[in-house]
Amino acid sequence: MLIANHSSFMAFTLMGIPGLESQHLWLxxxxxxxxxxxxxxxxxxxxxxATEPTLHTPMYLLLALLMVVDLISSLTLLPKLLCLFWFNDRDIAINACLTQMFFIHGASVVRSALLVVMAYDRFVAVCEPLRYNTILSHSLVGRLGLLALAKGVILVLPMPLLLQRLTFCQVVIPHTYCDHMAVVKMACGHTRPNRIYGLFVILLVVGLDLLLIGYSYGLILQAVIRLSSREATFKALNTCSAHIFVILITYIPALFSSLTHRIGRNIPPHAHILLDNLYLLLPSMLNPIIYGIKMKEIRDKVVKCMSRGTV
Structure with missing residues (x-):
């Protein structure tokens, strides 16, 4: 089906998971x-x-921002995906598709930026514990949160805007959501600017953010090595453990997903799609579990709330 331009049709059609259409209900x-x-x-x-004043500290405020971003990302993706699986509701309007793309990819960029800020938070907690509250004031946390949001908007907004100039030869997207590269592949026009810009965003976000996180943890490691007490060393490492786990589950699936789109031509399409969904949903699902297990304050508050409920 040949499409003259993006305004000559009203909607894209999401295929879901190619090759596993008969398994959508089970999936x-x-x-x-x-x-x-x-x-x-x-x-x-x-x-x-929100309800515990003792948790109104920079670390937990940043954690709350991360939870908000995870909710936005998941609620942008999963309702349409489940409608597709349950009711075979495959059509998505062009503007809705571009909006979904903006929020999904924008949330990923903001999440990455927040992980950088949280790495800085851990650096201050370990290396400058006596000045922690002075350095990381609530106003600074707010400004850093706004900076992370601005980064997501500025970097991702050109993606749907660049797509609006293209003509499309196909309207059936072999995906569960409006992924940027999946929509670009539907175009029959000149897509090199779109592909280059998408790669630029990935390199800037993953490359630069991982570099900053690595630098922060390099300084933390130097500080930990200088500690003479084994107990102090364990405490310092435990302070960072939850954040390290979150970094791993965020960046490793994202890197695999990006690489399979560009060089993994022999990988089955359904593996591409499942990996794309995994890298978006896995952090949102595991982050609260990891922080709930690793952070004593959250564990204590959860136990306290549960004991109140059983009284």
Whole structure:
């Protein structure tokens, strides 16, 4: 089906997971379970941070911002995905498709920026513990949060804007959501600017953010090595452990997803799609679990709330 320009049709059609269309109903079970876990986990962390004055510290305020971003990303992706799986609702309007693309990719950029800020938070906590509250004031945390948001908007907004200039030869997107590269592949016009800009964003976000995170943890490691007490060393490493786990589950799937799109031509299409969904949903699902397990303050508040509920 040849399309003259993007305004000559009203909607794209999402295929879902190519090759596994007959299994969509069964696949909806783990995805709906993910949605439930994400809503409960992230909602619980947000509720605790909002209602407990003792958690109104820079570390937990940054954690709350991360939970908000995770919720936005998941709620942008999962409702349409589940409608596709449950009701075979495949059509998505052009503007809705571009909006979904903006929020999904924008949330990924903001999440990455927040992880950089949280790495700086851990650096100050370990290397400058006596000046922690002075350096990381609430106003600074707010400004850093706004900077992370601005980074996401500025870097991702050109993606849908550049797509609006293209003509499309196909309207059936072999994906569960409006991924940038998946939509670019539907175009029959000159897509090199779109591909170059998408790669630029990935290199800038993943490359620069990982460099800054690595630099922060390099300084933390130097400080930990200088500690004479084994107990102090363990405490310092434990302070960073939750953040390290979150970094791993955020960046490793994202890097694999990006590489398979560009060089993994022999990888089955359904593996591409499942990996794309995994890198978006896995952090949102596991972040509250990791922080809930690793952070004593959150564990104590959860136990306290549960004991109140059983009284």
């Amino acid at each position: 909806s079970l783990p995805f709906s379970s993910m949605l439930l876990i994400i809503l409960i986990g992230n909602g619980a962390i947000l509720f605790l941070v």
